[in-house]
Amino acid sequence: MTISQALTHIKQQIQNAAEQSDRKTDEIRLLAVSKTKPNDAIFEAYQAGQLAFGENYVQEGVDKIRYFEAQNIQLEWHFIGPLQSNKTRLVAEHFDWMQTLERAKIADRLNEQRPQEKPPLNVLIQINISDEASKSGIAPPDMLPLAEHICQLPHLRLRGLMAIPAPTNVLTEQQNAFTQMARLFDKLKAAFPNQQIDTLSMGMTDDMQSAIQCGSTMVRIGTAIFGARDYHKA
């Protein structure tokens, strides 16, 4: 399957999942996760109409952003990996979205380092929904205080929440995590009615359907678009 065919296929699956849960297809955005994939693959997806891409590694992401800027190809770039405080500047300067915000200190740095001439950096708070010691994200009770902090920062725009639930084959466990996220998302919207909180980023290649059924507004899909990743080559 070519990348273009894979995109068509994924969009059909998004539409099916949306229809099954009485949702509109255009409520769900597709983020193409291009980590470890070459510029050629991104270009192929772009030619098939895909404009939003997600990257996990700062330097790799910035190299790709610069490459497409140099070609005058305007794409929307989302940072979706763990971010160390010494790498915040590159994210603030180059990305459009930062999906894995989990600390006030990182928010402060991104706010300070966001170039004045750029629109505010869109941010999502990452929630540790499966309560795994090793996973990133904040505990649900810490969401509102961090959101409050972010909303004070003029160069950041809080757009919603993101989560990577623990992988599981048990459908009820999957749905349980996504349902909890949907409740937190409602709570966040209710607490900040004047903010543009419209994004619940959840669902990947293996759990996209259940994420959409539970209210996801952005699925992050890598493997199903670009094929398996080869980390040895990257």
Ligand SMILES: *Cc1c(COP(=O)(O)O)cnc(C)c1O
């Ligand atoms: C790699 C990655 C994805 C994409 O995962 P696939 O299973 O390849 O679709 C989505 N979100 C995050 C945060 C990732 O790191």
